[in-house]
Every structure is written in structure tokens, then in C-alpha cells.
Amino acid sequence: MGKLFKVIPVLLIITLLIGCGSNLSTYKIDFSEYEKQPTDSKEDKQDKQDPIRLAISSVLSPTDTIIYYRKIANFIGKKLKRPAILIQRRSYNEISNLMINGGADIALLPTGAYITYRENGGFEGIATQERFGSPYYYGYIVASVESGFSTIDDLEGKDVAFYDPSSYSGYLFVEEELENLGEDIKSFFGRHVYTYSHERSLSAVLNNTVDAAAVNSLVFETMERENPKEVKILKIIGKSMPLGTGPVVIRSNLAKEEKEMIKASFLTMHEQDSMKIALQGLYIDRFIPFDSEYYEVLYEMDK
Template structure:
């Protein structure tokens, strides 16, 4: 290893979540949670609806809000439900492709990579901060001399997930356009499976830069302005739609429509509006495939 870092507690956590070997493949550490949400009026023999999530924001801070969304769907469908939480985007996507979940809040990159595999379809898109779009940022400390991606040659970078558009794929595409690749361009790259973790890795000088979701960055900017003031954005991706809500294609049509209507009108109820605000979601709007069009081929 070219440089030795102080053994900060965060570094120990980062090394658990990500491989710290230079230019080596990263083993995924899977985090999961499954909970049953069942109203008293529902018979146990009814099959539960399965909702899968992988949160852009801190899972610890947001899980309570996702539970309320599940409770809301339970009431609308009059069926029990299971909340499935996964850390990796690959797992969430495969759940939908293979029929392991009925509904998912799918990350954008994962949707683009897996949409042609079949098994699911989009029904809604998240509107955040008044827009259905977001960006990928490359951030670094403000004190660093780096001004653009080219300045990071040989430097260390944190990524979110190999299937994340903002946290990996847009950087990969930028480098490919320049005849480079991730392994040869950067000195070391790690996967944190947390945008917050990636930001903290930069703040703690564990890495020189990080590719993060603009929504996560802007959220942290609101909650921790003093910390984010120490950072600067040196690259910005093209805009893409925020993560869509997708459903299993072979669900009954009547149930599909009920689920779709439930998401699109969720913000109209005061309690659910507060739940969505806890996730920095303004509301869900109708799905449009144009939100997810990219001018290049994205491969797994």
C-alpha cells in the first residue's frame, strides 16, 4: 500500500465495508433487514406484499420513514407486507428481476442497468428539492488543489456502489471517454455502500475524493453546513431521474393500479407528507422513461 492512514474508527468501519487493497476486486458485505407489517384485520394466510429498499441517505436515520410507507401500502392493499432492506444495488435489482420483491425503490443506476432484463416496470419517480432530477458529484476537500477529474490521476477515491450512477458509473464513463479506466487511473478505490460514508472519508482525509449523489450531498449540506463548507465539487454529471418506484410486472393489473395510485397521492395525506419530508422526498410523480435516458451504453 502506497500510503499509511491513521487507524481512525471510521477507517476500521470503511475497511469492513470495502476492500482496502489497491486495484483489487471488492467483496460485497451484505446488509439486510426483513420485517413483517400486518394489520390485525388481515388473515395470516394472505400472501405478504414485499417492498425492497436501498436508501440513498443513512439507513439508520431513514428506516423509520420507510416502515411508515410500508404501513401505508398495507392499509391500501389490505394485505400484510414485508420490508426488505439491502445495502448493495445489485441485490435490490436481482430481487426484482427474479421475483423476490413486489415493489422496490430502485436506485437510478440499477434501474438503467437492469431494466432490459424484464420482471419489473416503473410506476413513479421521486421529486426531491422540487425536481425529478439529480446529479453525480465528485467532491474533494476545499484545501486541495484538484480542480477537475484529470487532477485525480493516481489519487485515492471512494465510490458508493458499482451499480450506482452518481456514486460510480458516471466516473467510469468519463474515464472511458478519455481512454482510461478506474483501476489504472486512480491509486486506490474503495466502495463504502454509503454516500454519507464516502463524504466522511473525504472529510477525514482517508481518500482524496469521492463520487456521491447530489441529493445526499445537498441533504448533508442542510444538516451539517460547517462540514460540507470544507468540501468543493470538481465534477458534475449530466442530470438523470431520481430513483424510480418499480413493481413486479406479473402482479394483477388491479393491484398495480392501486399501488401506483397509492404512491402518486401519498403526499396528499398530512401524516405521509411528513414521512416523505423525513426522506427529503417532496412527492412521487408519474414515471417517465425519458428521465433515465443516457447517451451511452451502460453495462454491468
């Protein structure tokens, strides 16, 4: 028995070694992980910069234009020597709340969203987009030529597509127009839907899914250039007052130096050869200095 007890520990050791040996062939220690650990040096701390966050809710197709917006985000990040993150949101409320709550540092804010939320604070305008030679745009009510509609009055009881409940061109100006006629937008139409895309709203008219749609004039003009045959079967039966295109806004509590760098970057972007293709892809001629007067035409709607 004494010899047996002496043999057992030896067998256990051999067994453990064999078991460990079988695992060693599949398990590897990656010592490079230790090289990635942060150090306390001042140089490393300076290299670790928080990303600059640019938020968008594009009036144009986000699928087709996302690459151009990424170029803008990267351009700004490079100027600030910080990594850049592009944040995309579908609705105007989402992108506005990002700016109000500090979830983004910069936003290409839709006009309706700026007017609706500007009194909430948290952000300020630094630039405005100039498109097709103008800093202004319109809201259009569009129907098919064959419909026989000629004014908004003809749409009573009809089905209509809207962009977003906070969109000026895609909803608010229609609401205002009906209020002037003593009508309520919620009961005037037979049915209304939100598409969250001006292009989808136009497609809904072209496909006879709805009788009419409220859309951004910039999107309509873009379609005129790209698909003139489709636009020929559409007609504009209503038009809003002119107002400024979507402003570029920044978080109010950013450092003053960063604010100035961001503002200068947008205002000189059209002068950079590396950015011309991106701006052309977004149909932006250039960014011009922000002026609150571009948006005062809708002051009464800001409640």
C-alpha cells in the same frame, strides 16, 4: 413370595403416580394452540393474505430513515389490505436481483440499478421521486478545498471512494468520464474503495481517508442543509449529466388491479396527512408519474 409379587405392582403404580405428579406442576398444556390452527372456512381463507414486500436500498442513511420507509410499506399494505414487509439491502445488485427473481413486489430502485437491469425484465416503473423540487439529480466528484484539486485529471494516482459498482452517481458516471478521456477507471486511480453509503464516502473525504469521492447530489445537498460547516470545507470538482431520481418499480406479474392500486397510492401519498412526516424525513416532495425519458441520458451505459 406370592404376597411380594402382589405388592410390587402396587408399588410401581404408586411410584409412577408420584413421578407424574412431580412433572404435572411444571408441565402445562396450552390449549390455546388448538385455537390457532387453520380452519377450512372461506372466511379464514380470505383473511390469510400474502404480505406485500417493499425493498429499499436508500441513498440516505438507512439507520436514520428506516422508520420512514416502514411507514411507506405500511401505507401501501393498508391500501391493499395486506400485511407489509420491508426488505432492506445494501448493494444495488441485491435489490435488483430481488425484483428480477420475484423476491420483492415493489422497490424504490436506485437509478443506476434500474438502468443496468431494466432489460432483464421482471419489473416495471410506476413512479419517480421528486426531491428538492426536481425529478433529476447529479453525480458529484467531491474533494476537500485544501486539496488544490480542480478537475478529475488531478485525481490520477489518488485514492477515491465510490458508493457501489452499479451506482450511476457513485461510480458509473466517473467511469464514463474517464473513458471519454481515454483512461481506464481501474488503473487511473491509486486506490479505490466501495463504501455502500454516500454519507460514508463524504466522511472518508472529510477525514482524509481518501482524496476524493463520487456521491449523489441529493446526499450532498442534504448535508448542506444539515451540516453546512462540514460542506464548506468540500468542493465539487466534477459533475455528471442530469438524470431521473430513483424510480418506484413493481413486479410485472402482479395482478393488474393491484398494480393500479399501488401506483395510485404512491402518486397520492403526498396528499395524505399521515404520510407527510415520512416523506419529509426522506426529503421526498412527492412521487410523480414514471417517464422512461428521465433515464434515457444513460442509454449508452446500459450494456
